[in-house]
Amino acid sequence: MTKMILAATLGECIHTMSLMKFLDIAEKQNYHVDFIGAAISVDTVTYEIEEKKPDVVVLSYRLSPSVARDLFAKLNQNFHKVKEDGRIFILGGTNPVLDEAKDYEIFDYYFSEVTSDNQAVQFLQGFDNKCSTLKYPNDLSSRIECFSPLIRHHFGLPTVEETIHGVQEIAKSGLVDILSIGPDQNAQEYFFHPEEMNPQSDGAGGVPLRKPEDLINIYQASRCGNYPLVRCYAGTNNLLRWADMLEDTINIAWGAIPITWYSELDGRSSRTLVQAIEENQNAISYYASKNIPVEINESHQWALRNTSDIIEVATAYIASYNAKNLGVKEYVMQYMLNTPPGISFEMDTAKMLAKIELVESLHDQDFKSYRMIRTGLASLSADPDFAKGQLASSLTLSMVLKPHIVHVVGFSEGDHLASPADIIESCKIARGVIDNCFDGMPDLQKIPKINQRKTQIIRETKILLDAIKGLMQEDKDPLLDPFTLTKAVKIGLLDAPLLKGRKAAKGEITTKIIGGACQAVDPDNGEVIGEKDRILSLLEDLDIND
Numbered sequence: 001m002t003k004m005i006l007a008a009t010l011g012e013c014i015h016t017m018s019l020m021k022f023l024d025i026a027e028k029q030n031y032h033v034d035f036i037g038a039a040i041s042v043d044t045v046t047y048e049i050e051e052k053k054p055d056v057v058v059l060s061y062r063l064s065p066s067v068a069r070d071l072f073a074k075l076n077q078n079f080h081k082v083k084e085d086g087r088i089f090i091l092g093g094t095n096p097v098l099d100e101a102k103d104y105e106i107f108d109y110y111f112s113e114v115t116s117d118n119q120a121v122q123f124l125q126g127f128d129n130k131c132s133t134l135k136y137p138n139d140l141s142s143r144i145e146c147f148s149p150l151i152r153h154h155f156g157l158p159t160v161e162e163t164i165h166g167v168q169e170i171a172k173s174g175l176v177d178i179l180s181i182g183p184d185q186n187a188q189e190y191f192f193h194p195e196e197m198n199p200q201s202d203g204a205g206g207v208p209l210r211k212p213e214d215l216i217n218i219y220q221a222s223r224c225g226n227y228p229l230v231r232c233y234a235g236t237n238n239l240l241r242w243a244d245m246l247e248d249t250i251n252i253a254w255g256a257i258p259i260t261w262y263s264e265l266d267g268r269s270s271r272t273l274v275q276a277i278e279e280n281q282n283a284i285s286y287y288a289s290k291n292i293p294v295e296i297n298e299s300h301q302w303a304l305r306n307t308s309d310i311i312e313v314a315t316a317y318i319a320s321y322n323a324k325n326l327g328v329k330e331y332v333m334q335y336m337l338n339t340p341p342g343i344s345f346e347m348d349t350a351k352m353l354a355k356i357e358l359v360e361s362l363h364d365q366d367f368k369s370y371r372m373i374r375t376g377l378a379s380l381s382a383d384p385d386f387a388k389g390q391l392a393s394s395l396t397l398s399m400v401l402k403p404h405i406v407h408v409v410g411f412s413e414g415d416h417l418a419s420p421a422d423i424i425e426s427c428k429i430a431r432g433v434i435d436n437c438f439d440g441m442p443d444l445q446k447i448p449k450i451n452q453r454k455t456q457i458i459r460e461t462k463i464l465l466d467a468i469k470g471l472m473q474e475d476k477d478p479l480l481d482p483f484t485l486t487k488a489v490k491i492g493l494l495d496a497p498l499l500k501g502r503k504a505a506k507g508e509i510t511t512k513i514i515g516g517a518c519q520a521v522d523p524d525n526g527e528v529i530g531e532k533d534r535i536l537s538l539l540e541d542l543d544i545n546d
Contacts, residue, residue: 002030002031002032003031003032003055003056004031004032004033004034004052004053004054004055004056005023005026005031005032005033005034005054005055005056005057005058006034006036006048006049006052006054006056006057006058007019007022007023007033007034007035007036007057007058007059007060008035008036008037008038008040008045008048008059008060009037009038009039009040009059009060009061009062010039010040010041010042010045010059010060010061010068010071010075011039011041011042011061011063011067011068011071012039012063012067013038013039013060013061013062013063014038014039015038015060015062015063016038016060018060018062018092018111019035019058019060019092020035021117022058022092022111022120023035023058025117025120025121025124026120026124029121029124029125031056031124034052034054036048042071042074042075042078043078045057045059045075046075046078046081046082049081049082050081050082053084054087055086055087055088056087056088056089056090057082057087057088057089057090058090058091058092059089059090059091059092060091060092060093061091061092061093061097062093062094062097063097065094065096065097065099065100066100068093068097068100068101069100069103072100072101072103072104072106073104075104075106076104076105076106079106088108088109089106089107089108089109090107090108090109090110090111091106091107091109091110091111092110092111092112093110093111093112094112095112098110098112109123117435117438125146136226136227138227138229138251139229139253140229140253140254140293140330140332140370141293141330143177143178143229144370144404144405147177148404148405149403149404149405149406149434150177150178150229150404150405150406151175151176151177151178151405151406151408151427151430151431151434152176152177152178152179152180152372152405152406152407152408153170153176153178153179153180153407153408153410153418153423153426153427154179154180154181154182154233154418155167155170155179155180155181155182155418155420155423156181156182156183156184156205156206156207156417157203157207157417157419158184158202158203158207158208158417159203159207159208160207160208160209160210160214160217160218163181163207163218164217164218164221165221166419166420167179167181167218167221167222168221168222168224169420169424170222170225170228170420170423170424171221171222171223171224171225171226171227171228172224172225173225173424173427174225174226175226175424175427175428175431176226176228176423176427177226177228177229178228178229178230178231178253178405179222179228179229179230179231180230180231180232180233181206181207181209181215181218181230181231181232181233181250182205182206182207182232182233183206183207183208183209183232183233183235184201184202184203184204184205184206184207184208184209185201185204185205185206185268186198186201186202186204186208187206187207187208187209187210187235188206188233188234188235188236188237188268189235189236189237189268189269190237191209191210191235191238191242192235192237192238192241193237193238194210206233212245212248212249215232215245215246215249215250216249216250218230218250219249219250219251229253230250230251230252230253231246231250231252231253231254231255231256232246232250232252233256234255234256234257234262234283236262236268236269237262237269237271239257239262239279239280239282239283240279240282240283240286242283243255243283243286243287244286247290247292252292253293254287254292254293254294254295254330254332255283255284255287255292255293255294255295256294256295256296256297256332257280257283257284257287257294257295257296257297258276258280258296258297258298258301258319259277259280259281259296259298259315259318259319259322259485260273260276260277260280260298260485260489260494261276261297261298261301262276262280263275263276263277263504264276264502264503264504265489265499265502265504265505266301266502267502272504273482273485273486273489273490273504274482274483274486277482277485277486278482281322281326281480281482284296284322284323284326284328285326285327287328288326288327288328288329289327291329293328293329293330293331293332293370294323294328294330294331294332295331295332295333295334295372296319296320296322296323296331297334298315298316298318298319299312299313299315299316299319299334299355300312300334300336300339300374302315302494302496303336303339303340303518304336304339304340304377304378304498305496305497305498305499306340306496306497306498306511306518307494307495307496307497307509307511307518308509308511308518308519308520309347309351309354309457309517309518309519310457310460310461310464310520310531311464311494311495311496311509311520312351312518313351313354313355313358313457313458313461314461314464314465314468314494315494316333316355316358316359317355317358317359317461317465318465318468318479318485320333320358320359320362320369321362321479321480322479322480323367324362324367325477325480326480328367329366329367329368330368330369330370331367331368331369331370332369332370332372332405333355333359333369333370333371333372334372334373334374334407335352335355335356335371335372335373335374335398335401335403336373336374336375336376336377337352337373337374337375337376337379337394337397337398338375338376338378338379338394339376339377339378339379340378340511340513340518341376341378341379342513342518343513343516343517343518344515344516344517345397345516346444346447346449346450346453346516347450347453347515347516347517347518348397348516349397349400349401349444349450350449350450350451350453350454350457350517351453351454351457351517352398352401353401353444353445353450353454354454354457354458354461356371356401357454357458358458358461370404370405371401371402371403371404371405372403372404372405372406372407373395373398373399373401373403373405373406373407374398374407374409375390375391375394375395375398375407375408375409376394376409377409377413379394380409380411380413380414381414382414382415383414383415384411384412384415387411387412387413387414387415388411388429390411391408391409391411391426391429391430392429392432392433395408395429395430395433395434396433396436396437399433399434399437399441400441400442400443400444402441406430406434408423408426408427408429408430409426410422410423410426411425411426411429412426453517460530460531460532461531463531463532463535464493464531464535465479467493467535467539468484468485468488468493468494471484471487471488471493472484486504489504489505489506490504490505490506491506491538491539492505492506492508492509492538493535493538495507495508495509496509496511497509497510497511509534510522510523512526514528520534
């Protein structure tokens, strides 16, 4: 049954823009809207409510708070005539006006000038399904169903106490749907072996978690505002023990595990590459067995080390293939833009569209992925005002990908660790972008240059994947086999310039931004090398050395 909204501006207020915008959104959500006019008296509003019996009453006032108080006092006197079970009363206005109204028990909900279009949609949907604005879903799929796109931000200050207070402040803002707790490196590597920690590094890069109770207290601090989902970075050692602890302490929204990283490859643990892949796969399987969604933070780690577009896309497919075959049902696929530095918007879009096509080709009734976009970590200026512009432009581009989750990187990241105030401001920027893009974005895939590059990336990625599969000698799945994947890294099929000097990798590939894309090039003449030729050269070297 269609619900009816009765709406008006009160008293002498003739400001209708925000109200009409809300009502337009309501009509698109299949509400019957009856706008009875601007500058309507309290008595007339009361009469109209009695006569028309709406399901929802939306009133707005944007003038003097002192005058508003008198209007609310009179409305309060009439309230017994119009208050019925199930009827919802909403007030829109400036914050000072809303503060005056809260002295009376008239309104159920308050909309300020910072309420976004997306929040309005979420709110209106809440009357008819489980997405109640007072009962925020506490699992990822339900939250996405209700409030997509979700906003995610990471957070962790140098002390547990500061982090707890900050988490509460962020939750109360109602702007962050998913809060990712970032532990310091001591915790990530040595949480279960505290005797190996370096005290001088406490709080370096995140919150110094030292006992499960720290996580419990952080989670409890988040149980206010919009009750954000909470997750935490995985440890770089003892990943299974971390997974078990995070499930018990913070009801982790999803686990994030790499395939090849947190190993001798990046130096973030002492695990060999084979050991790391095996343990990482076991951790992924553990989350899958608990029906906890999983993110495999793999391909963007290659991109951060200036790998080619082809290798980055191939590792995105390999990660997704592992997730599906290790039993993951809900997969969070991160699409980090602006990486490596210098890539153009057009070529970045082509690369991400290629990833989407390959990753989502794995979808079936038992496996689906959520698109999570993210501004490049190395793309933000140390100048905060400049960085705000970069953040907004990156997010605007990324909305073309129709994300389920927007992973906001705070504008301050180029200069300092994000404070709660920085995070709230960054998420407001993100929310503004989302609102502006809410009704749709141009289809960039129709631009010939972008579509041609996407097609080229997919074609060459398949050549690379076939070459990796060709390394397998036994009857095993090469894209799942730790030894085959390790060999692919060691001989340079999977390689990056910034892996030079790492014993686990070849580290000899040369890449360069050409035509806005990150291409593998001949180190002698700087000319682009096609993937087939690059692979043949590597395999020839392998035959000679063998």
